[in-house]
Amino acid sequence: SHNVESFACGVSRLDNFLKYNAVSQGKIGGTKTWVAADSDRVVMGYYTTALFLCENENLDKKKYKKYGKYISGLLVAKLAVDKKHAGNKLGFYLLLDAFYKVNNDNVNPGSGLLIHPMDNKQELCDFYSRMGFHQLTTLDMDGQITMFISRKEIAKVIESYEEMPS
DSSP states (O other), rough: OOBBBBBOOOOHHHIIIIIHHHHHHHTTTSSSEEEEEEEEEEBBEEEEEEEEEEESSSOOHHGGGGGGGGEEEEEEEEEEOOGGGGSSSSHHHHHHHHHHHHHSTTTTOOOEEEOOOOOOOHHHHHHHHHHHHHEEEEEOOOOOEEEEEEEHHHHHHHHHHTOOOO
């Protein structure tokens, strides 16, 4: 088990999810939480995934026509980094880990990865766009932006990082 008590990303709903709900949600199969921890098993960051289905409204119809009216995939429902580790690209590496999981047929039965930039923050939308995500719909029923990256695009992103010199 990991030490989550000191985790503080600055957003209470993300801190509280990790501390009070992540384990129980995982046990009932609602979500799966993946953590990055130090050698003492103290959580430095985490992300949570869940299966997801949404309408394919605003994507390029030619490029994404094979998905039909709905796109299924793995949703990154939560992604947070402890403030003590902010600025060291841990969020990037957590997202890259999610890319690897989506690229693995045993983990993801869907067609790609979906994400809702928290509070529709433009800086997060820009970050996810740079990572290859495309805005799927203007707003979902809860008023959130939904962004999507296909498995094929994820494979290209992974390949580009594997080809980078160390």
